[in-house]
Amino acid sequence: MKTIVTTAYRPTAAIIAETGRVGRELDIRFIDRKKRSIEKMHSDEESDILVVSKERLEFYPMGKAEPFFFHPNSAAFRTKRPLERDPLIEVSGLEKGDSFLDCTLGMASDAITASQHVGPEGKVVGCESNPNIAYIIRSGLQRYSTMPHLTDAMNRIDVHAMDSIAYLKKLESNSFDVIYMDPMFTEKIEESSNFTPVRSSADMGQLTEEWVTEAKRAAKKAVVLKAHFRSQDFEKFGFTRRVRPNTKFHYGAIKLS
Ligand SMILES: C[S@@+](CC[C@H](N)C(=O)[O-])C[C@H]1O[C@@H](n2cnc3c(N)ncnc32)[C@H](O)[C@@H]1O
CATH class of the missing domain: 3.40.50.150 (Vaccinia Virus protein VP39)
Incomplete structure:
Protein backbone atom coordinates (compact mmCIF):
# COMPACT_ATOMS: atom_id res chain seq x y z
CA MET A 1 0.00 0.00 0.00
CA LYS A 2 1.43 3.41 -0.94
CA THR A 3 1.60 6.25 1.59
CA ILE A 4 0.85 9.92 1.04
CA VAL A 5 1.42 12.84 3.41
CA THR A 6 -1.03 15.64 4.14
CA THR A 7 -1.60 18.41 6.65
CA ALA A 8 -3.89 18.79 9.64
CA TYR A 9 -7.43 19.96 8.84
CA ARG A 10 -6.60 23.68 9.17
CA PRO A 11 -2.89 23.98 8.39
CA THR A 12 -0.71 26.95 9.19
CA ALA A 13 2.14 28.01 6.87
CA ALA A 14 4.57 26.24 9.21
CA ILE A 15 2.62 22.97 8.99
CA ILE A 16 2.51 23.20 5.18
CA ALA A 17 6.29 23.71 5.10
CA GLU A 18 6.80 20.80 7.53
CA THR A 19 4.54 18.55 5.43
CA GLY A 20 6.64 19.33 2.34
CA ARG A 21 9.78 18.42 4.25
CA VAL A 22 8.29 15.10 5.49
CA GLY A 23 7.20 14.27 1.91
CA ARG A 24 10.73 14.90 0.59
CA GLU A 25 12.41 12.95 3.40
CA LEU A 26 10.15 9.91 2.97
CA ASP A 27 9.96 10.33 -0.81
CA ILE A 28 6.14 10.29 -0.76
CA ARG A 29 3.58 12.65 -2.36
CA PHE A 30 2.21 15.67 -0.49
CA ILE A 31 -1.54 15.80 -1.20
CA ASP A 32 -3.55 18.92 -0.32
CA ARG A 33 -5.97 18.14 2.54
CA LYS A 34 -8.71 20.43 1.18
CA LYS A 35 -10.59 20.08 4.49
CA ARG A 36 -11.38 16.42 3.77
CA SER A 37 -11.97 13.85 6.53
CA ILE A 38 -9.50 10.96 6.81
CA GLU A 39 -12.25 8.59 5.65
CA LYS A 40 -12.84 10.72 2.52
CA MET A 41 -9.09 10.94 1.84
CA HIS A 42 -8.71 7.16 2.20
CA SER A 43 -11.40 6.64 -0.39
CA ASP A 44 -10.14 9.42 -2.74
CA GLU A 45 -6.43 8.56 -2.56
CA GLU A 46 -6.52 4.79 -1.84
CA SER A 47 -3.40 5.20 0.31
CA ASP A 48 -2.16 5.02 3.84
CA ILE A 49 -2.07 8.61 5.13
CA LEU A 50 0.52 10.43 7.21
CA VAL A 51 -0.86 13.62 8.78
CA VAL A 52 1.38 16.46 9.96
CA SER A 53 -0.08 18.55 12.79
CA LYS A 54 1.47 21.09 15.14
CA GLU A 55 1.90 18.55 17.93
CA ARG A 56 2.79 15.29 16.21
CA LEU A 57 2.80 13.00 13.18
CA GLU A 58 -0.20 10.69 12.84
CA PHE A 59 -0.39 7.65 10.60
CA TYR A 60 -3.74 6.32 9.35
CA PRO A 61 -3.35 3.01 7.51
CA MET A 62 -6.04 2.48 4.85
CA GLY A 63 -9.42 1.80 6.47
CA LYS A 64 -8.29 2.75 10.01
CA ALA A 65 -10.03 5.63 11.76
CA GLU A 66 -7.66 5.61 14.77
CA PRO A 67 -4.16 6.97 14.18
CA PHE A 68 -0.78 5.58 15.16
CA PHE A 69 1.45 8.19 16.80
CA PHE A 70 4.42 8.25 19.13
CA HIS A 71 3.92 7.79 22.88
CA PRO A 72 6.40 6.39 25.42
CA ASN A 73 3.81 3.75 26.41
C1 LIG B 1 6.49 -6.23 18.86
S1 LIG B 1 7.05 -4.79 18.06
C2 LIG B 1 8.34 -4.24 19.12
C3 LIG B 1 7.86 -3.43 20.27
C4 LIG B 1 8.98 -2.74 20.99
N1 LIG B 1 9.81 -3.69 21.73
C5 LIG B 1 8.49 -1.64 21.91
O1 LIG B 1 9.00 -1.53 23.04
O2 LIG B 1 7.62 -0.86 21.50
C6 LIG B 1 8.00 -5.38 16.71
C7 LIG B 1 8.48 -4.27 15.78
O3 LIG B 1 9.67 -4.70 15.13
C8 LIG B 1 9.60 -4.48 13.75
N2 LIG B 1 10.42 -5.56 13.14
C9 LIG B 1 10.11 -6.88 13.03
N3 LIG B 1 11.11 -7.55 12.45
C10 LIG B 1 12.10 -6.64 12.19
C11 LIG B 1 13.40 -6.72 11.62
N4 LIG B 1 13.89 -7.88 11.17
N5 LIG B 1 14.14 -5.60 11.52
C12 LIG B 1 13.65 -4.41 11.96
N6 LIG B 1 12.42 -4.27 12.50
C13 LIG B 1 11.66 -5.37 12.63
C14 LIG B 1 8.11 -4.53 13.43
O4 LIG B 1 7.80 -3.77 12.25
C15 LIG B 1 7.50 -3.91 14.69
O5 LIG B 1 7.40 -2.51 14.59
Missing part, protein backbone atom coordinates in the same frame (compact mmCIF):
# COMPACT_ATOMS: atom_id res chain seq x y z
CA SER A 74 5.11 1.31 29.02
CA ALA A 75 8.37 3.31 29.37
CA ALA A 76 6.29 6.00 31.09
CA PHE A 77 5.61 3.82 34.16
CA ARG A 78 8.59 1.44 33.95
CA THR A 79 11.05 4.34 34.28
CA LYS A 80 9.32 5.48 37.47
CA ARG A 81 10.20 2.20 39.18
CA PRO A 82 13.74 1.02 40.08
CA LEU A 83 15.14 0.11 36.66
CA GLU A 84 17.37 -2.67 38.05
CA ARG A 85 14.14 -4.59 38.69
CA ASP A 86 12.67 -4.06 35.24
CA PRO A 87 12.46 -7.58 33.69
CA LEU A 88 14.25 -6.54 30.45
CA ILE A 89 17.10 -4.89 32.39
CA GLU A 90 17.35 -7.80 34.85
CA VAL A 91 17.37 -10.52 32.19
CA SER A 92 19.86 -8.71 29.94
CA GLY A 93 22.32 -7.68 32.66
CA LEU A 94 22.39 -4.22 31.03
CA GLU A 95 24.42 -1.72 33.07
CA LYS A 96 24.99 2.04 33.17
CA GLY A 97 27.29 3.06 30.28
CA ASP A 98 26.47 -0.04 28.20
CA SER A 99 25.48 -0.15 24.53
CA PHE A 100 22.11 -1.64 23.56
CA LEU A 101 20.84 -2.57 20.09
CA ASP A 102 17.08 -2.96 19.77
CA CYS A 103 16.51 -5.02 16.60
CA THR A 104 12.72 -4.48 16.67
CA LEU A 105 12.17 -0.87 17.72
CA GLY A 106 8.37 -0.67 17.30
CA MET A 107 7.06 2.05 19.67
CA ALA A 108 10.52 2.24 21.32
CA SER A 109 9.18 1.65 24.86
CA ASP A 110 11.89 -0.94 25.54
CA ALA A 111 14.55 1.23 23.89
CA ILE A 112 13.55 4.25 26.03
CA THR A 113 13.71 2.11 29.19
CA ALA A 114 17.16 0.84 28.17
CA SER A 115 18.32 4.36 27.26
CA GLN A 116 17.22 5.74 30.63
CA HIS A 117 19.13 2.92 32.35
CA VAL A 118 22.42 3.14 30.39
CA GLY A 119 22.46 6.94 30.74
CA PRO A 120 24.45 9.51 28.75
CA GLU A 121 27.64 7.41 28.77
CA GLY A 122 25.76 4.54 27.15
CA LYS A 123 24.42 4.12 23.62
CA VAL A 124 21.07 2.90 22.28
CA VAL A 125 20.41 2.11 18.61
CA GLY A 126 17.06 0.90 17.26
CA CYS A 127 16.27 -0.77 13.92
CA GLU A 128 12.75 -0.65 12.51
CA SER A 129 12.09 -2.11 9.08
CA ASN A 130 8.77 -0.34 8.45
CA PRO A 131 9.83 3.11 7.14
CA ASN A 132 6.64 4.89 8.29
CA ILE A 133 6.87 3.50 11.82
CA ALA A 134 10.60 4.32 11.94
CA TYR A 135 9.97 7.91 10.77
CA ILE A 136 7.14 8.57 13.25
CA ILE A 137 9.09 7.09 16.16
CA ARG A 138 12.32 8.95 15.28
CA SER A 139 10.40 12.21 15.08
CA GLY A 140 8.49 11.49 18.32
CA LEU A 141 11.68 10.62 20.20
CA GLN A 142 13.09 14.02 19.21
CA ARG A 143 10.06 16.21 19.89
CA TYR A 144 7.89 14.56 22.60
CA SER A 145 8.13 16.84 25.64
CA THR A 146 5.28 15.80 27.96
CA MET A 147 7.53 13.63 30.16
CA PRO A 148 10.62 15.77 30.82
CA HIS A 149 12.33 13.03 32.84
CA LEU A 150 12.55 10.97 29.62
CA THR A 151 13.53 13.70 27.13
CA ASP A 152 17.30 13.11 27.21
CA ALA A 153 16.92 9.32 27.12
CA MET A 154 14.56 9.61 24.12
CA ASN A 155 16.75 12.13 22.27
CA ARG A 156 19.78 9.82 22.57
CA ILE A 157 18.18 6.89 20.70
CA ASP A 158 19.60 6.51 17.21
CA VAL A 159 16.90 5.13 14.86
CA HIS A 160 17.74 3.19 11.69
CA ALA A 161 14.92 2.55 9.24
CA MET A 162 16.16 -0.84 8.09
CA ASP A 163 15.98 -4.56 8.60
CA SER A 164 17.99 -5.49 11.65
CA ILE A 165 19.57 -8.60 10.12
CA ALA A 166 21.05 -6.40 7.36
CA TYR A 167 22.21 -3.96 10.09
CA LEU A 168 23.74 -6.77 12.19
CA LYS A 169 25.63 -8.12 9.18
CA LYS A 170 27.45 -4.79 8.79
CA LEU A 171 28.60 -4.74 12.42
CA GLU A 172 32.00 -5.82 13.69
CA SER A 173 31.97 -8.66 16.22
CA ASN A 174 31.30 -7.58 19.86
CA SER A 175 29.86 -4.20 18.80
CA PHE A 176 27.04 -3.93 21.40
CA ASP A 177 26.87 -5.11 25.01
CA VAL A 178 23.26 -6.29 24.65
CA ILE A 179 21.25 -7.10 21.51
CA TYR A 180 17.51 -7.41 21.88
CA MET A 181 14.72 -8.85 19.72
CA ASP A 182 10.99 -8.53 20.25
CA PRO A 183 9.37 -9.80 17.02
CA MET A 184 5.64 -9.45 16.49
CA PHE A 185 3.59 -12.10 18.32
CA THR A 186 1.94 -14.60 16.02
CA GLU A 187 -0.54 -15.46 18.80
CA LYS A 188 -3.40 -12.98 18.93
CA ILE A 189 -3.42 -11.17 22.27
CA GLU A 190 -6.22 -9.00 23.53
CA GLU A 191 -4.75 -5.61 24.31
CA SER A 192 -5.46 -2.05 23.53
CA SER A 193 -2.25 -0.33 22.63
CA ASN A 194 -1.14 2.66 20.58
CA PHE A 195 0.45 0.09 18.28
CA THR A 196 -2.90 -1.46 17.28
CA PRO A 197 -3.54 0.77 14.20
CA VAL A 198 -0.25 -0.29 12.56
CA ARG A 199 -0.26 -3.93 13.64
CA SER A 200 -1.14 -5.06 10.10
CA SER A 201 1.62 -2.83 8.59
CA ALA A 202 4.39 -4.09 10.90
CA ASP A 203 7.10 -6.53 9.87
CA MET A 204 5.75 -9.94 10.98
CA GLY A 205 9.09 -11.72 10.42
CA GLN A 206 9.92 -14.26 13.10
CA LEU A 207 13.25 -15.21 14.65
CA THR A 208 15.61 -17.19 12.40
CA GLU A 209 18.86 -19.07 12.92
CA GLU A 210 20.66 -16.41 10.84
CA TRP A 211 19.26 -13.57 12.99
CA VAL A 212 20.33 -15.23 16.26
CA THR A 213 23.77 -16.19 14.89
CA GLU A 214 24.45 -12.61 13.72
CA ALA A 215 23.22 -11.21 17.06
CA LYS A 216 25.49 -13.59 19.02
CA ARG A 217 28.46 -12.52 16.90
CA ALA A 218 27.74 -8.80 17.33
CA ALA A 219 26.92 -8.90 21.07
CA LYS A 220 29.38 -8.88 23.97
CA LYS A 221 27.27 -9.71 27.02
CA ALA A 222 23.89 -11.08 26.00
CA VAL A 223 21.27 -11.58 23.32
CA VAL A 224 17.77 -11.16 24.72
CA LEU A 225 14.43 -12.32 23.32
CA LYS A 226 10.92 -11.31 24.29
CA ALA A 227 8.17 -13.63 23.07
CA HIS A 228 4.71 -14.91 23.86
CA PHE A 229 4.64 -17.27 26.85
CA ARG A 230 3.58 -20.11 24.52
CA SER A 231 6.44 -19.47 22.06
CA GLN A 232 8.93 -22.31 21.68
CA ASP A 233 11.55 -19.95 20.20
CA PHE A 234 13.37 -19.73 23.56
CA GLU A 235 14.13 -23.46 23.52
CA LYS A 236 14.55 -23.67 19.73
CA PHE A 237 17.27 -20.98 19.62
CA GLY A 238 19.00 -21.66 22.96
CA PHE A 239 17.65 -18.82 25.15
CA THR A 240 17.27 -19.41 28.88
CA ARG A 241 13.66 -18.50 29.54
CA ARG A 242 12.75 -16.46 32.60
CA VAL A 243 9.23 -17.51 33.48
CA ARG A 244 7.04 -14.65 34.65
CA PRO A 245 3.91 -16.13 36.20
CA ASN A 246 0.61 -14.68 34.96
CA THR A 247 2.18 -12.64 32.16
CA LYS A 248 1.48 -12.96 28.45
CA PHE A 249 5.12 -12.67 27.46
CA HIS A 250 8.43 -13.99 28.71
CA TYR A 251 12.02 -12.85 28.31
CA GLY A 252 14.96 -15.14 27.66
CA ALA A 253 18.70 -14.57 27.36
CA ILE A 254 21.75 -16.14 25.78
CA LYS A 255 24.57 -15.00 28.04
CA LEU A 256 27.90 -14.51 26.25
CA SER A 257 30.18 -13.35 29.07
Whole structure:
Protein backbone atom coordinates (compact mmCIF):
# COMPACT_ATOMS: atom_id res chain seq x y z
CA MET A 1 0.00 0.00 0.00
CA LYS A 2 1.43 3.41 -0.94
CA THR A 3 1.60 6.25 1.59
CA ILE A 4 0.85 9.92 1.04
CA VAL A 5 1.42 12.84 3.41
CA THR A 6 -1.03 15.64 4.14
CA THR A 7 -1.60 18.41 6.65
CA ALA A 8 -3.89 18.79 9.64
CA TYR A 9 -7.43 19.96 8.84
CA ARG A 10 -6.60 23.68 9.17
CA PRO A 11 -2.89 23.98 8.39
CA THR A 12 -0.71 26.95 9.19
CA ALA A 13 2.14 28.01 6.87
CA ALA A 14 4.57 26.24 9.21
CA ILE A 15 2.62 22.97 8.99
CA ILE A 16 2.51 23.20 5.18
CA ALA A 17 6.29 23.71 5.10
CA GLU A 18 6.80 20.80 7.53
CA THR A 19 4.54 18.55 5.43
CA GLY A 20 6.64 19.33 2.34
CA ARG A 21 9.78 18.42 4.25
CA VAL A 22 8.29 15.10 5.49
CA GLY A 23 7.20 14.27 1.91
CA ARG A 24 10.73 14.90 0.59
CA GLU A 25 12.41 12.95 3.40
CA LEU A 26 10.15 9.91 2.97
CA ASP A 27 9.96 10.33 -0.81
CA ILE A 28 6.14 10.29 -0.76
CA ARG A 29 3.58 12.65 -2.36
CA PHE A 30 2.21 15.67 -0.49
CA ILE A 31 -1.54 15.80 -1.20
CA ASP A 32 -3.55 18.92 -0.32
CA ARG A 33 -5.97 18.14 2.54
CA LYS A 34 -8.71 20.43 1.18
CA LYS A 35 -10.59 20.08 4.49
CA ARG A 36 -11.38 16.42 3.77
CA SER A 37 -11.97 13.85 6.53
CA ILE A 38 -9.50 10.96 6.81
CA GLU A 39 -12.25 8.59 5.65
CA LYS A 40 -12.84 10.72 2.52
CA MET A 41 -9.09 10.94 1.84
CA HIS A 42 -8.71 7.16 2.20
CA SER A 43 -11.40 6.64 -0.39
CA ASP A 44 -10.14 9.42 -2.74
CA GLU A 45 -6.43 8.56 -2.56
CA GLU A 46 -6.52 4.79 -1.84
CA SER A 47 -3.40 5.20 0.31
CA ASP A 48 -2.16 5.02 3.84
CA ILE A 49 -2.07 8.61 5.13
CA LEU A 50 0.52 10.43 7.21
CA VAL A 51 -0.86 13.62 8.78
CA VAL A 52 1.38 16.46 9.96
CA SER A 53 -0.08 18.55 12.79
CA LYS A 54 1.47 21.09 15.14
CA GLU A 55 1.90 18.55 17.93
CA ARG A 56 2.79 15.29 16.21
CA LEU A 57 2.80 13.00 13.18
CA GLU A 58 -0.20 10.69 12.84
CA PHE A 59 -0.39 7.65 10.60
CA TYR A 60 -3.74 6.32 9.35
CA PRO A 61 -3.35 3.01 7.51
CA MET A 62 -6.04 2.48 4.85
CA GLY A 63 -9.42 1.80 6.47
CA LYS A 64 -8.29 2.75 10.01
CA ALA A 65 -10.03 5.63 11.76
CA GLU A 66 -7.66 5.61 14.77
CA PRO A 67 -4.16 6.97 14.18
CA PHE A 68 -0.78 5.58 15.16
CA PHE A 69 1.45 8.19 16.80
CA PHE A 70 4.42 8.25 19.13
CA HIS A 71 3.92 7.79 22.88
CA PRO A 72 6.40 6.39 25.42
CA ASN A 73 3.81 3.75 26.41
CA SER A 74 5.11 1.31 29.02
CA ALA A 75 8.37 3.31 29.37
CA ALA A 76 6.29 6.00 31.09
CA PHE A 77 5.61 3.82 34.16
CA ARG A 78 8.59 1.44 33.95
CA THR A 79 11.05 4.34 34.28
CA LYS A 80 9.32 5.48 37.47
CA ARG A 81 10.20 2.20 39.18
CA PRO A 82 13.74 1.02 40.08
CA LEU A 83 15.14 0.11 36.66
CA GLU A 84 17.37 -2.67 38.05
CA ARG A 85 14.14 -4.59 38.69
CA ASP A 86 12.67 -4.06 35.24
CA PRO A 87 12.46 -7.58 33.69
CA LEU A 88 14.25 -6.54 30.45
CA ILE A 89 17.10 -4.89 32.39
CA GLU A 90 17.35 -7.80 34.85
CA VAL A 91 17.37 -10.52 32.19
CA SER A 92 19.86 -8.71 29.94
CA GLY A 93 22.32 -7.68 32.66
CA LEU A 94 22.39 -4.22 31.03
CA GLU A 95 24.42 -1.72 33.07
CA LYS A 96 24.99 2.04 33.17
CA GLY A 97 27.29 3.06 30.28
CA ASP A 98 26.47 -0.04 28.20
CA SER A 99 25.48 -0.15 24.53
CA PHE A 100 22.11 -1.64 23.56
CA LEU A 101 20.84 -2.57 20.09
CA ASP A 102 17.08 -2.96 19.77
CA CYS A 103 16.51 -5.02 16.60
CA THR A 104 12.72 -4.48 16.67
CA LEU A 105 12.17 -0.87 17.72
CA GLY A 106 8.37 -0.67 17.30
CA MET A 107 7.06 2.05 19.67
CA ALA A 108 10.52 2.24 21.32
CA SER A 109 9.18 1.65 24.86
CA ASP A 110 11.89 -0.94 25.54
CA ALA A 111 14.55 1.23 23.89
CA ILE A 112 13.55 4.25 26.03
CA THR A 113 13.71 2.11 29.19
CA ALA A 114 17.16 0.84 28.17
CA SER A 115 18.32 4.36 27.26
CA GLN A 116 17.22 5.74 30.63
CA HIS A 117 19.13 2.92 32.35
CA VAL A 118 22.42 3.14 30.39
CA GLY A 119 22.46 6.94 30.74
CA PRO A 120 24.45 9.51 28.75
CA GLU A 121 27.64 7.41 28.77
CA GLY A 122 25.76 4.54 27.15
CA LYS A 123 24.42 4.12 23.62
CA VAL A 124 21.07 2.90 22.28
CA VAL A 125 20.41 2.11 18.61
CA GLY A 126 17.06 0.90 17.26
CA CYS A 127 16.27 -0.77 13.92
CA GLU A 128 12.75 -0.65 12.51
CA SER A 129 12.09 -2.11 9.08
CA ASN A 130 8.77 -0.34 8.45
CA PRO A 131 9.83 3.11 7.14
CA ASN A 132 6.64 4.89 8.29
CA ILE A 133 6.87 3.50 11.82
CA ALA A 134 10.60 4.32 11.94
CA TYR A 135 9.97 7.91 10.77
CA ILE A 136 7.14 8.57 13.25
CA ILE A 137 9.09 7.09 16.16
CA ARG A 138 12.32 8.95 15.28
CA SER A 139 10.40 12.21 15.08
CA GLY A 140 8.49 11.49 18.32
CA LEU A 141 11.68 10.62 20.20
CA GLN A 142 13.09 14.02 19.21
CA ARG A 143 10.06 16.21 19.89
CA TYR A 144 7.89 14.56 22.60
CA SER A 145 8.13 16.84 25.64
CA THR A 146 5.28 15.80 27.96
CA MET A 147 7.53 13.63 30.16
CA PRO A 148 10.62 15.77 30.82
CA HIS A 149 12.33 13.03 32.84
CA LEU A 150 12.55 10.97 29.62
CA THR A 151 13.53 13.70 27.13
CA ASP A 152 17.30 13.11 27.21
CA ALA A 153 16.92 9.32 27.12
CA MET A 154 14.56 9.61 24.12
CA ASN A 155 16.75 12.13 22.27
CA ARG A 156 19.78 9.82 22.57
CA ILE A 157 18.18 6.89 20.70
CA ASP A 158 19.60 6.51 17.21
CA VAL A 159 16.90 5.13 14.86
CA HIS A 160 17.74 3.19 11.69
CA ALA A 161 14.92 2.55 9.24
CA MET A 162 16.16 -0.84 8.09
CA ASP A 163 15.98 -4.56 8.60
CA SER A 164 17.99 -5.49 11.65
CA ILE A 165 19.57 -8.60 10.12
CA ALA A 166 21.05 -6.40 7.36
CA TYR A 167 22.21 -3.96 10.09
CA LEU A 168 23.74 -6.77 12.19
CA LYS A 169 25.63 -8.12 9.18
CA LYS A 170 27.45 -4.79 8.79
CA LEU A 171 28.60 -4.74 12.42
CA GLU A 172 32.00 -5.82 13.69
CA SER A 173 31.97 -8.66 16.22
CA ASN A 174 31.30 -7.58 19.86
CA SER A 175 29.86 -4.20 18.80
CA PHE A 176 27.04 -3.93 21.40
CA ASP A 177 26.87 -5.11 25.01
CA VAL A 178 23.26 -6.29 24.65
CA ILE A 179 21.25 -7.10 21.51
CA TYR A 180 17.51 -7.41 21.88
CA MET A 181 14.72 -8.85 19.72
CA ASP A 182 10.99 -8.53 20.25
CA PRO A 183 9.37 -9.80 17.02
CA MET A 184 5.64 -9.45 16.49
CA PHE A 185 3.59 -12.10 18.32
CA THR A 186 1.94 -14.60 16.02
CA GLU A 187 -0.54 -15.46 18.80
CA LYS A 188 -3.40 -12.98 18.93
CA ILE A 189 -3.42 -11.17 22.27
CA GLU A 190 -6.22 -9.00 23.53
CA GLU A 191 -4.75 -5.61 24.31
CA SER A 192 -5.46 -2.05 23.53
CA SER A 193 -2.25 -0.33 22.63
CA ASN A 194 -1.14 2.66 20.58
CA PHE A 195 0.45 0.09 18.28
CA THR A 196 -2.90 -1.46 17.28
CA PRO A 197 -3.54 0.77 14.20
CA VAL A 198 -0.25 -0.29 12.56
CA ARG A 199 -0.26 -3.93 13.64
CA SER A 200 -1.14 -5.06 10.10
CA SER A 201 1.62 -2.83 8.59
CA ALA A 202 4.39 -4.09 10.90
CA ASP A 203 7.10 -6.53 9.87
CA MET A 204 5.75 -9.94 10.98
CA GLY A 205 9.09 -11.72 10.42
CA GLN A 206 9.92 -14.26 13.10
CA LEU A 207 13.25 -15.21 14.65
CA THR A 208 15.61 -17.19 12.40
CA GLU A 209 18.86 -19.07 12.92
CA GLU A 210 20.66 -16.41 10.84
CA TRP A 211 19.26 -13.57 12.99
CA VAL A 212 20.33 -15.23 16.26
CA THR A 213 23.77 -16.19 14.89
CA GLU A 214 24.45 -12.61 13.72
CA ALA A 215 23.22 -11.21 17.06
CA LYS A 216 25.49 -13.59 19.02
CA ARG A 217 28.46 -12.52 16.90
CA ALA A 218 27.74 -8.80 17.33
CA ALA A 219 26.92 -8.90 21.07
CA LYS A 220 29.38 -8.88 23.97
CA LYS A 221 27.27 -9.71 27.02
CA ALA A 222 23.89 -11.08 26.00
CA VAL A 223 21.27 -11.58 23.32
CA VAL A 224 17.77 -11.16 24.72
CA LEU A 225 14.43 -12.32 23.32
CA LYS A 226 10.92 -11.31 24.29
CA ALA A 227 8.17 -13.63 23.07
CA HIS A 228 4.71 -14.91 23.86
CA PHE A 229 4.64 -17.27 26.85
CA ARG A 230 3.58 -20.11 24.52
CA SER A 231 6.44 -19.47 22.06
CA GLN A 232 8.93 -22.31 21.68
CA ASP A 233 11.55 -19.95 20.20
CA PHE A 234 13.37 -19.73 23.56
CA GLU A 235 14.13 -23.46 23.52
CA LYS A 236 14.55 -23.67 19.73
CA PHE A 237 17.27 -20.98 19.62
CA GLY A 238 19.00 -21.66 22.96
CA PHE A 239 17.65 -18.82 25.15
CA THR A 240 17.27 -19.41 28.88
CA ARG A 241 13.66 -18.50 29.54
CA ARG A 242 12.75 -16.46 32.60
CA VAL A 243 9.23 -17.51 33.48
CA ARG A 244 7.04 -14.65 34.65
CA PRO A 245 3.91 -16.13 36.20
CA ASN A 246 0.61 -14.68 34.96
CA THR A 247 2.18 -12.64 32.16
CA LYS A 248 1.48 -12.96 28.45
CA PHE A 249 5.12 -12.67 27.46
CA HIS A 250 8.43 -13.99 28.71
CA TYR A 251 12.02 -12.85 28.31
CA GLY A 252 14.96 -15.14 27.66
CA ALA A 253 18.70 -14.57 27.36
CA ILE A 254 21.75 -16.14 25.78
CA LYS A 255 24.57 -15.00 28.04
CA LEU A 256 27.90 -14.51 26.25
CA SER A 257 30.18 -13.35 29.07
C1 LIG B 1 6.49 -6.23 18.86
S1 LIG B 1 7.05 -4.79 18.06
C2 LIG B 1 8.34 -4.24 19.12
C3 LIG B 1 7.86 -3.43 20.27
C4 LIG B 1 8.98 -2.74 20.99
N1 LIG B 1 9.81 -3.69 21.73
C5 LIG B 1 8.49 -1.64 21.91
O1 LIG B 1 9.00 -1.53 23.04
O2 LIG B 1 7.62 -0.86 21.50
C6 LIG B 1 8.00 -5.38 16.71
C7 LIG B 1 8.48 -4.27 15.78
O3 LIG B 1 9.67 -4.70 15.13
C8 LIG B 1 9.60 -4.48 13.75
N2 LIG B 1 10.42 -5.56 13.14
C9 LIG B 1 10.11 -6.88 13.03
N3 LIG B 1 11.11 -7.55 12.45
C10 LIG B 1 12.10 -6.64 12.19
C11 LIG B 1 13.40 -6.72 11.62
N4 LIG B 1 13.89 -7.88 11.17
N5 LIG B 1 14.14 -5.60 11.52
C12 LIG B 1 13.65 -4.41 11.96
N6 LIG B 1 12.42 -4.27 12.50
C13 LIG B 1 11.66 -5.37 12.63
C14 LIG B 1 8.11 -4.53 13.43
O4 LIG B 1 7.80 -3.77 12.25
C15 LIG B 1 7.50 -3.91 14.69
O5 LIG B 1 7.40 -2.51 14.59
